[in-house]
Amino acid sequence: MKLEKELIFPKGFTVRKVIELVTANERFASKIYFQTKSHQCNGKSMLGLMSFMLMTTIGESYIISVEGEDAEKVIQFWNKFVREIHENTTLSYWEEEGAQTVQEAMCQSISFWNSSVRSVAQSYLKPGKKEI
Structure with missing residues (x-):
């Protein structure tokens, strides 16, 4: 199964959160990709995801693309992960x-x-x- 969802890049991504995300993504069997108009990365790659987060601005539109048996679980996890980051982050x-x-x-x-x-x-x- 392949699922794609367009989202808005949230505030609050720190290096620690990126590490948590990659670690969580590695538990899923599905292939996970993030992309904007200008760049794309593998959601299971620390370096790829770190560079994606640095190059994407808060409020920018991006797509999460998931392909595999547990694609729905990945999308559910991602929605929860992002919502928690956004709700619990106060920016300078x-x-x-x-x-x-x-x-x-x-x-x-x-x-x-x-x-x-x-x-x-x-x-x-x-x-x-x-x-x-």
């Missing part, structure tokens, strides 16, 4: 707003900063972005 301001939003706000407020603030802000900007 930085995580909630997203690094890109915070970075844009920092760049827009440059004229109000003194040299000390500029020095600290510069350390948070990604390479190649606007110099302060």
Whole structure:
């Protein structure tokens, strides 16, 4: 049996949660894949799932694709796992707003900063972005 379900990427995925997820996924006989428009990974691969989680933003649409005898159990497990993470996670301001939003706000407020603030802000900007 093959099942696919489109979902919205939740907040709260930490390295510990990814390890828990891969460990749980390994118990299922089914093949498990996660995909977005730009990338796909094997749900039983630690490195693959870690990179998928890093490249997927909160609120982005993704598909879980499961093929095997226990596909329904995998989907049920995934729904429960994600719901628990989402309900039990409080994000910091930085995580909630997203690094890109915070970075844009920092760049827009440059004229109000003194040299000390500029020095600290510069350390948070990604390479190649606007110099302060």
